[in-house]
Amino acid sequence: MGRRNEHTREEFRELVLQAAEQLVAAHGLTGLSTRKLATRIGYTVGSLYLIFRNLDDLIVQMNERTLDVLRERLRAAAAGQPPAAALQALARAYIAFALAETHRWLALYQHRLPDGQAVPDSFAAKVDQMFELVQQELALLGPQRPPADSALAARALWSGVHGICILGFDRKLEVVGGRSIHEVTDSLLDHYLAGFTQEIPAATPQVLHQADDP
Amino acid sequence: MGRRNEHTREEFRELVLQAAEQLVAAHGLTGLSTRKLATRIGYTVGSLYLIFRNLDDLIVQMNERTLDVLRERLRAAAAGQPPAAALQALARAYIAFALAETHRWLALYQHRLPDGQAVPDSFAAKVDQMFELVQQELALLGPQRPPADSALAARALWSGVHGICILGFDRKLEVVGGRSIHEVTDSLLDHYLAGFTQEIPAATPQVLHQADDP
DNA sequence: ACCTGAACACCGTTCAAGT
């Protein structure tokens, strides 16, 4: 037949990614297939391979869009708040996103590229941008601290929040003995920040470092 | 043909799960299929459905075995150590397992049951047992604290370690600006435990809790 | 240049038929 030039390359890409987001939102990453995608947008499977290298490439591009949305939500939640409140707002916004956009959020972590392949730089950059939002607040909490310290702390703290979400997810909000994801997150933030702000930046105490460190 | 009674049900189950573990170890969860499994053990696909409800059920049972191995490694690593060192040893053992048994460890979190289905109780129990290992050490660090506090803290801290592993994984050991997973984990443990042990258990300070809490 | 249609090599699951 040939729907020649009915859409530009960019329009076609948009069409596909939107359809992919809808399929994932409705049925999870498992519900996504090139054939369903093609049917849904009124093309045949082959056409997808004119724009995307393969299904993995398509999913990575979809996930990058999810990261954009997530980052914007986080940015908005923290805006104009003092650092400690901003950190809690960031955590709560992250949890809210995971609960509201569950399947799209899960797709971010469920999808893994084949063994040798690394995630594209553009993807890694968007992840880094998310950590930077946290790092900014931590830097405000300890202005005299070197930026490398806040970078490390941001990584630790934010990975922690993510870990709580991922592990707490199967049991929905009930994580342990009636404690919610929010409570666990608050515990992490409270204790971590208490330790973080208490620490004397000049002489960093190494509570746990052992001599047999490799 | 009919290889009648060549294996008992239990032998057959063992055969399948071992083959599954080998396939996953070699090629990841994506490399696992009922057809490859059947070929590898010298049966036809249909026979798998006499023992396992479906592929999801098979994967869950495989993952339960992975949890058993992981828990044993953790237990051995912490044995006989004072609490703070034990916690670091637990974290390092977890990271070591993730690095050594990458695909089997990833399969633990990559696999998700269809939307309505909850993970079986036996699986959830094994996860809880892992948290208990951490909780025991935390309880020793703060003996006067109520057990519910250490349970919550164990959940927060251990989820944090897991989050660091999962998020740090794509970039292998280099997590941020040349900092290794070990450094990020130590940062989490150091700061968190500093806050945890400093806190006065009788009057728990709520640094971050806000009035607008829902 | 864009898109199709058919082919190829895979999937998970079921179930009548055989021993």
Place this chain on the structure above:
DNA sequence: ACCTGAACACCGTTCAAGT
């Protein structure tokens, strides 16, 4: 009771052929 073999309804990817 145990196991097969074939069928069914799906997959991802490629590519000659058409417009």
